[in-house]
Amino acid sequence: MSITADLIRGHTEMIILAQLLHGDSYGYQINKATQEKTGNQFALKEATLYTAFRRLEDMGCIYSYWGDEQSGARRRYYSITERGRKQYEKLLAEWRVARELIDKLVAEEVDNG
Amino acid sequence: MSITADLIRGHTEMIILAQLLHGDSYGYQINKATQEKTGNQFALKEATLYTAFRRLEDMGCIYSYWGDEQSGARRRYYSITERGRKQYEKLLAEWRVARELIDKLVAEEVDNG
DNA sequence: GTAATATACCTCACCTGTCAAGGTATATTA
DNA sequence: TAATATACCTTGACAGGTGAGGTATATTAC
Numbered sequence: 001m002s003i004t005a006d007l008i009r010g011h012t013e014m015i016i017l018a019q020l021l022h023g024d025s026y027g028y029q030i031n032k033a034t035q036e037k038t039g040n041q042f043a044l045k046e047a048t049l050y051t052a053f054r055r056l057e058d059m060g061c062i063y064s065y066w067g068d069e070q071s072g073a074r075r076r077y078y079s080i081t082e083r084g085r086k087q088y089e090k091l092l093a094e095w096r097v098a099r100e101l102i103d104k105l106v107a108e109e110v111d112n113g
Numbered sequence: 114m115s116i117t118a119d120l121i122r123g124h125t126e127m128i129i130l131a132q133l134l135h136g137d138s139y140g141y142q143i144n145k146a147t148q149e150k151t152g153n154q155f156a157l158k159e160a161t162l163y164t165a166f167r168r169l170e171d172m173g174c175i176y177s178y179w180g181d182e183q184s185g186a187r188r189r190y191y192s193i194t195e196r197g198r199k200q201y202e203k204l205l206a207e208w209r210v211a212r213e214l215i216d217k218l219v220a221e222e223v224d225n226g
Numbered sequence: 227g228t229a230a231t232a233t234a235c236c237t238c239a240c241c242t243g244t245c246a247a248g249g250t251a252t253a254t255t256a
Numbered sequence: 257t258a259a260t261a262t263a264c265c266t267t268g269a270c271a272g273g274t275g276a277g278g279t280a281t282a283t284t285a286c
Contacts, residue, residue, distance in 0.1 A: 007211035073263035098120035
């Protein structure tokens, strides 16, 4: 949606895992929370979101179950596993390294002549 | 090479443009400088580098010319254009927005109970 | 002499994550 | 009964990254 969409690439899994640290949730809710947290500057695309869920489940980082809503659309809830927490820590550490590297590489050296 | 390679995706062009701000340079040199600036934590892959050069040249952000070295391997030098400077400014601004968004999305809220 | 290493360029085919476009179904409001 | 919001899902195409391969020059080591 926004200009920054391209740059979020590769961070989808970390964003999802970070949300699930606070408790089980489902796709629609995770996306809403993402929008709210960024002041509507960013939203995950649905296709991106669901393919990321598949990947994370295949990796054993999350597991899913159907909610028992009595009314409204069904919801598939996701829960983070121990492996998922480890993966989150790893991705967060990598992000911090990458952020520093990029900042180093693109910063204009200021002449304090 | 390093774990962060995936996360640099999408930033290759900005990294190249940032190097060229300091003056004309050539592929091998740009990659060496990148490695040095990051303390050997990161190096662009050659294929990545050269495809990025093609894109940037097609976009009119850079132009190239052969050096006139009397000995050693030939070098293709790249020079940043006015459009390239504008593009660099744009990419840098986008990176700053993306960095903030990601930090917002993955930061664990600390309980200061 | 020649093998190895460093410099320096380039291309191709493949992989992976993203996403536009399409689909299904339920509940509420107009 | 039409529109909107909630909620899920799949498919095919696309773009950037990259492993693997290639070319050529100059220097150093054996």
